[in-house]
Amino acid sequence: MSGLGNDTAGDAVDIVSDGRTDEERVARRDEAVRAAVEQGLLGPDSPIVGLLDVTGIRESAAALRAAFEAVTAPGTPVLHAFAVKATPLVPVLRLLSEAGIGAEVASPGELALARAAGLPPERTVLDSPAKTQAELREALELGIAVNADNPQELARIDALMRSAPSRSPLGLRVNPQMGSGSIEATSTATATSKFGVPLRDEGAREWVVGAYLERPWLTRLHTHTGSQGIPLSLMARGVAETYALAEEINERAGRRQIDTVDIGGGLPVNFSSDVTTPTYAQYARLLSEAVPGLFGGRYGLVTEFGRSLLAKHGTLLARVEYAKSAGGRPVAVTHAGVQVATRTVYAPAAWPLRLAAYDAKGRPKTGGEVVQDVAGPACFAGDLLAEARSLPPLEPGDVVAALDTGAYAFAHHYAYNSLARPGIHGFVPDGTGSVAFATVREAQGLDAIVAESGGAHASALTTLRTPGRP
Numbered sequence: 504m505s506g507l508g509n510d511t512a513g514d515a516v517d518i519v520s521d522g523r524t525d526e527e528r529v530a531r532r533d534e535a536v537r538a539a540v541e542q543g544l545l546g547p548d549s550p551i552v553g554l555l556d557v558t559g560i561r562e563s564a565a566a567l568r569a570a571f572e573a574v575t576a577p578g579t580p581v582l583h584a585f586a587v588k589a590t591p592l593v594p595v596l597r598l599l600s601e602a603g604i605g606a607e608v609a610s611p612g613e614l615a616l617a618r619a620a621g622l623p624p625e626r627t628v629l630d631s632p633a634k635t636q637a638e639l640r641e642a643l644e645l646g647i648a649v650n651a652d653n654p655q656e657l658a659r660i661d662a663l664m665r666s667a668p669s670r671s672p673l674g675l676r677v678n679p680q681m682g683s684g685s686i687e688a689t690s691t692a693t694a695t696s697k698f699g700v701p702l703r704d705e706g707a708r709e710w711v712v713g714a715y716l717e718r719p720w721l722t723r724l725h726t727h728t729g730s731q732g733i734p735l736s737l738m739a740r741g742v743a744e745t746y747a748l749a750e751e752i753n754e755r756a757g758r759r760q761i762d763t764v765d766i767g768g769g770l771p772v773n774f775s776s777d778v779t780t781p782t783y784a785q786y787a788r789l790l791s792e793a794v795p796g797l798f799g800g801r802y803g804l805v806t807e808f809g810r811s812l813l814a815k816h817g818t819l820l821a822r823v824e825y826a827k828s829a830g831g832r833p834v835a836v837t838h839a840g841v842q843v844a845t846r847t848v849y850a851p852a853a854w855p856l857r858l859a860a861y862d863a864k865g866r867p868k869t870g871g872e873v874v875q876d877v878a879g880p881a882c883f884a885g886d887l888l889a890e891a892r893s894l895p896p897l898e899p900g901d902v903v904a905a906l907d908t909g910a911y912a913f914a915h916h917y918a919y920n921s922l923a924r925p926g927i928h929g930f931v932p933d934g935t936g937s938v939a940f941a942t943v944r945e946a947q948g949l950d951a952i953v954a955e956s957g958g959a960h961a962s963a964l965t966t967l968r969t970p971g972r973p
């Protein structure tokens with residue numbers, strides 16, 4: 504534990520460096536928008552593109568590692584496993600891996616992405632509430648860490664462990680049931696959440712303790728109680744309750760059976776300005792004060808942050824195709840809508856997005872703002888990126904940027920209206936005042952859309968006959 508003097512010094516450094524880091528990120532973003540237009544990544548024939556700030560992603564990975572290094576006893580093993588669902592892109596996983604970050608996967612597809620990125624099994628963690636028998640067998644064969652969600656899954660793991668030994672670290676997910684945050688759909692620790700073993704249900708805690716005592720190979724304990732909309736104090740309580748349970752199990756076992764606590768992810772992101780808050784340093788410090796025993800070196804740690812590592816490093820750019828007016832309100836019709844900002848369009852109150860206006864050359868637009876709607880290309884009235892938003896007047900050819908969309912947004916395509924997946928490019932300053940881009944994912948072509956829509960089976964239905972009929 505660091506002393507008071509160290510903490511004060513740490514605070515001062517954080518405030519200065521975080522502010523500067525945020526300003527530099529905004530400057531890089533403006534440069535990248537201009538360069539994307541100049542270099543033709545965005546134009547009349549490619550009217551939507553996602554951009555990822557490689558420098559920013561590296562900085563966030565480094566900030567996460569430093570935050571936990573500052574509060575853990577020297578030599579404490581800490582695995583930061585990026586929640587792949589937040590940004591399921593192979594080059595992103597490899598970038599994070601190079602920055603010392605592992606992968607938390609929750610489906611066969613996510614595991615395939617992590618393996619394609621070169622993540623080693625010892626830096627991969629499998630969580631999911633619906634793992635099949637085959638998924639479990641593969642994970643145990645590969646030696647990937649698995650957190651069982653429920654008693655039935657644990658019974659499947661029992662059978663696999665009897666048939667072949669595995670070096671997979673194995674744990675159980677518990678739900679401390681501390682209640683909900685401001686967004687119900689992303690609150691994982693409610694009384695009736697579908698995740699993990701509900702600790703406060705009658706008999707559940709005793710069952711959990713017994714499950715560990717019967718299985719010497721069960722060495723991890725997992726919880727994931729945070730998410731967007733959850734206050735940090737509630738997250739810290741979830742971690743504290745999980746730690747208390749680990750202590751109880753080890754006490755009853757008479758040995759340090761649980762050697763690693765997986766505290767999940769879920770640090771909320773500030774979507775209302777360019778300021779990074781809360782920071783990893785703040786959260787790690789809060790946790791180390793709330794649950795000092797967890798950081799003293801007796802337990803290894805696993806974290807599973809997703810949104811907070813990537814959200815602020817993604818920018819979605821869309822051209823304004825038309826600018827019209829309806830009922831006295833200006834409406835900018837753009838190419839970004841429900842297909843790339845699904846949560847925002849369907850639940851705008853919970854997931855508002857900040858927008859920035861750029862002109863046709865990719866320069867920030869200034870001047871008097873007007874209240875307008877920014878609409879997407881999909882054919883339903885609610886397909887709006889923002890309703891009644893004050894922005895400089897948007898004209899055809901202008902560029903609208905949806906900010907903080909690096910997680911759970913443009914990498915999560917929704918195929919409404921058969922709209923194509925946009926291309927995604929990473930960027931870094933090129934050292935000469937401009938910007939270098941690299942393709943992360945190609946824009947989807949029309950052939951690919953036809954193929955994923957049954958193109959290979961065009962006459963499947965017209966040639967299908969009931970047996971015996973002509």
Ligand SMILES: *Cc1c(COP(=O)(O)O)cnc(C)c1O
Pocket residue numbers: 586588589607630727729730731767768769770807808809810811
């Ligand atoms: C979604 C998820 C995460 C990551 O959550 P973020 O809010 O993106 O940080 C981590 N662990 C589990 C088990 C999850 O389901």
